Amino acid sequence: MNATPATPVIDTHVILRDGDKVLLSQRGGPYGYGRWHAPSGKLDAGEPLTAGAARELREETGVEVDPRHLRLVHVVHHKQSPEIERVGLFFEATRWQGEPVNREPEKCLDLRWWSVYDLPEDIIEYPQAGLLGYIEGGDPLTEHGWP
DSSP: OOOSOOOOEEEEEEEEEETTEEEEEEEOSSTTTTOEEOSEEEOOTTOOHHHHHHHHHHHHHOOBOOGGGEEEEEEEEEEOSSSOEEEEEEEEESSOBSOOOOSOTTTEEEEEEEETTSOOTTBOHHHHHHHHHHHHOSOSEEEESOO
């Protein structure tokens, strides 16, 4: 065991649900180009988790959510590479305002509602672990990419 404290990147992911549908965005940047994931982003230093999640959702989709209406539904500890680990916190928005629009066309190719029973096959593995952990219930923690 290494005695050095972990310094993971902290990511927030927001699950917008409308009945049996969830909102996913199709990446347009170099990481995961053309693949799907939930609206998400890195937490800024000094920012509370729910405020960061609400900010990322607003920046990407224009949807407004009060941080008090974000419910933590899953956590993923992701080993991205030998040097980088990430902790992804997945929140369900229990109430929100607005209709999703693509506010970052340089980073996002598409926003689309998908049935939880018919999700796209090409979801990026890390966010897929959190989304499926939420949908399937059970253990609230997934360790992804670890040996």
